[in-house]
Amino acid sequence: MDLEGIDMPSASLVKKMLLACAVMATVASCAPTAETKTDTVVLRDFTLIDGTGKQPVAGQALVITDGKISWVGPVGDLKVPDGAKVEELKGKYLMPGLIDSHVHLGLVDGIKQDIKYQTAENIENQLKIYAAYGITTVQTLGTEQDLIYPIQRLRAGRPTMSRVYTVGRGVVFKGSYGGVPGLEQSVATPEEARAMVDKQAANGADMIKLWVDDEFGQLSERMPPQISSAVIDEAHKDGKKAVAHIFYYNNAAELTREGVDAFAHSVRDRPVDDALLSQMKAKGVWQMAATLSREASFTYKTLPFLKDPFFNRGVTPAVLQELESPERAAKLASGPNFPKYAPTLKNAMDNFGREVKAGIRYGMGTDSGPTARFPGYFAHWELELMVKAGVSPLQALTAATSANAEIMGAKDVGTVAPGKWADLLVLDRDPTVDIRNTRAINTVFIGGNKVPTIWETCVGRDAGACGARP
Ligand SMILES: [Zn+2]
Numbered sequence: 001m002d003l004e005g006i007d008m009p010s011a012s013l014v015k016k017m018l019l020a021c022a023v024m025a026t027v028a029s030c031a032p033t034a035e036t037k038t039d040t041v042v043l044r045d046f047t048l049i050d051g052t053g054k055q056p057v058a059g060q061a062l063v064i065t066d067g068k069i070s071w072v073g074p075v076g077d078l079k080v081p082d083g084a085k086v087e088e089l090k091g092k093y094l095m096p097g098l099i100d101s102h103v104h105l106g107l108v109d110g111i112k113q114d115i116k117y118q119t120a121e122n123i124e125n126q127l128k129i130y131a132a133y134g135i136t137t138v139q140t141l142g143t144e145q146d147l148i149y150p151i152q153r154l155r156a157g158r159p160t161m162s163r164v165y166t167v168g169r170g171v172v173f174k175g176s177y178g179g180v181p182g183l184e185q186s187v188a189t190p191e192e193a194r195a196m197v198d199k200q201a202a203n204g205a206d207m208i209k210l211w212v213d214d215e216f217g218q219l220s221e222r223m224p225p226q227i228s229s230a231v232i233d234e235a236h237k238d239g240k241k242a243v244a245h246i247f248y249y250n251n252a253a254e255l256t257r258e259g260v261d262a263f264a265h266s267v268r269d270r271p272v273d274d275a276l277l278s279q280m281k282a283k284g285v286w287q288m289a290a291t292l293s294r295e296a297s298f299t300y301k302t303l304p305f306l307k308d309p310f311f312n313r314g315v316t317p318a319v320l321q322e323l324e325s326p327e328r329a330a331k332l333a334s335g336p337n338f339p340k341y342a343p344t345l346k347n348a349m350d351n352f353g354r355e356v357k358a359g360i361r362y363g364m365g366t367d368s369g370p371t372a373r374f375p376g377y378f379a380h381w382e383l384e385l386m387v388k389a390g391v392s393p394l395q396a397l398t399a400a401t402s403a404n405a406e407i408m409g410a411k412d413v414g415t416v417a418p419g420k421w422a423d424l425l426v427l428d429r430d431p432t433v434d435i436r437n438t439r440a441i442n443t444v445f446i447g448g449n450k451v452p453t454i455w456e457t458c459v460g461r462d463a464g465a466c467g468a469r470p
Contacts, residue, residue: 006400012019040081041422046089048072049432051096051401051415055395056432058358059216060094064422067158067447072443073414092442093430095397097136097423099404100379101131102289102365104143105164107180110319113371114183124331126375126409127151129314133360134444134452136411136423137163137405140301141243141264141367142170142209145182149204158447159301165408165421167243170259173223176209178245186290190230197231200457206409208235211245212238213263216337228357230259241407249276256280262288264365268295277358286407289365290352293308293378298341301329303372309470310439311377316460325373331338353390363407364400376454383435391433 041064048060050072062072063081071078080086106118130138137155140148143219146164155163158273171193172178172186179185187193197208210231212223228244233257235242241261246252248269255263256279257371263285267276279285297303306313315323322328332338356362364386366378386396405414412421424445429437440455458466 008367016346016387022463035136038066038083040369041083041450042077042078042086042087043089043094043164043424044079044424045075046092046094046402046426047095048364048416048459049095049279049397050396051398052304053398053402055394056430059324060320062094062422064445064448067422067449068333068412069416069418069420069422071418079313082095089385089426091428093427094416095427095431096401096414096420097424097425097446098134098379098397098400098407098438099128099137099139099364099410099414099437100135100364100366100368100382100400101139101408102141102291102367103138103141103375103450104180104367104369105148107143108367108371110316111322111371115143115180118145118147120151122147123151124161126369127159127164129375129454129459130162130379131160131444131446131451132314132457134438134441135162135376135424136408136444136451137165137380137408137447139206139365139404140167140369141213141245141365141407142167142178142185143183143369144311145183146203152204158290158421158449160446160449160451162419163410163413163446165318165410166206167207167209167316168203169196169226170211170245171196171223172211173227175219175223175301176211176223177213177215177219178223187227188225193230194209194234197234198238198340200236201240207241207243207261208238209243209245210234213245213247215339216331222248225254225258228255232260237311241409252276253279256283258283259283260285262286262363264366265290266290266292266295266351268344268347268351270347272351272354274281274358276354277360280355280360281358285360287352287360287362288369288404289363290348290386290405291365291367291382291391292345292348292352292389293381294367294373295341295345296381297373298337299345299360301333305369305377305381309466310380311453312464313457314374314377314459318460334397337345349385349429352386356389356391356395361403362399363404364396371385371417380436380438383438387435392432394432396435397431421446 044061060306368378428440
């Protein structure tokens with residue numbers, strides 16, 4: 001489907017911003033002019049978790065100038081610039097906004113899934129939910145129409161929602177697993193695969209995505225090596241990394257030989273062994289997203305967090321009711337793959353733990369966005385599951401900040417350092433002693449501006465209907 005086919009609602013922020021720029025262009029540039037007053041914010045006396053993996057340091061301060069961090073250091077060395085707005089954050093923990101390296105946008109309305117819901121307005125609403133949960137950057141992995149590109153470009157400024165990286169449309173082998181109904185993205189030959197990769201690269205895709213799977217053997221084909229190797233080779237020719245959806249050990253091994261850069265899921269059919277781990281390490285293959293929360297979510301007939309206000313503030317009462325219904329539980333339990341999900345989750349958890357021990361690089365990604373896999377909440381659940389799988393809370397936080405930024409090539413986010421966007425998560429409790437403290441969200445900043453947090457959000461209800469923050 002082409003951009004012309006996409007309905008851009010008039011309420012779309014993208015459209016409004018593009019219009020504003022067009023109008024302004026007749027009198028001035030859309031960028032800040034010399035007359036624009038510098039906006040300076042000072043945050044002081046917090047404990048800093050800078051995203052690099054360094055231990056937390058108490059008594060820190062930072063200066064934000066026009067949305068970017070211009071200085072960070074001990075409170076004692078702070079020089080407050082003239083006219084700066086100063087905020088005391090004593091007792092708080094400040095870290096980079098979280099990054100989810102594997103999401104899909106605009107696929108659902110509530111939990112009804114259909115590509116027809118992929119409008120700019122719906123995507124923007126979902127990006128605001130990510131932001132409310134402190135996920136200030138996301139990377140969409142391959143089910144987006146071309147309307148994602150104007151939204152992607154907003155990351156160069158100070159959006160009021162999560163920043164977007166994207167692979168554009170992922171490459172699916174005809175008749176095999178991947179993609180979504182209604183979005184043309186399948187290829188049959190290496191030539192078609194290369195042409196599709198070139199098109200994504202020309203559109204401005206940040207990476208190239210491919211799917212190698214057969215849905216527990218339900219489909220007769222998986223993408224064969226002559227196609228996957230063409231996708232990977234063409235991606236590299238275009239200066240892009242190639243990231244693969246995998247399920248099977250054998251495909252992970254083959255793709256590693258072919259030079260893939262990262263995996264968007266764990267190996268889930270069997271334990272990984274030293275042979276694969278040493279190959280992945282030698283070739284520098286990342287476990288970009290282990291998607292443990294995805295695998296965990298499938299094991300439940302009724303999701304275990306429906307009563308948790310941190311979750312249910314982010315969905316409408318109608319969605320909650322559907323998620324709680326016995327009919328839904330019965331339907332999920334009778335699905336043909338339901339008994340396979342618990343062992344699949346176990347493999348994913350164990351294999352992620354083994355990869356970390358073997359020194360494989362890893363990020364954090366959830367695969368949220370398809371039905372009943374919820375923006376933002378799943379990232380906090382993912383961090384918790386990563387810790388259960390064997391990493392420290394600090395390692396999980398580093399995966400979700402600087403490591404994700406590195407694999408995604410996101411140079412201006414992911415750490416708290418001069419020159420980076422002031423995309424910040426301020427917490428009331430220390431997430432390095434208990435990873436669940438990432439939920440104690442006090443403030444979220446994007447480009448130095450505060451955005452509403454999940455504790456100030458009550459989707460589909462009056463603002464006060466969700467009650468006070470616990
Ligand atoms: Zn996905």
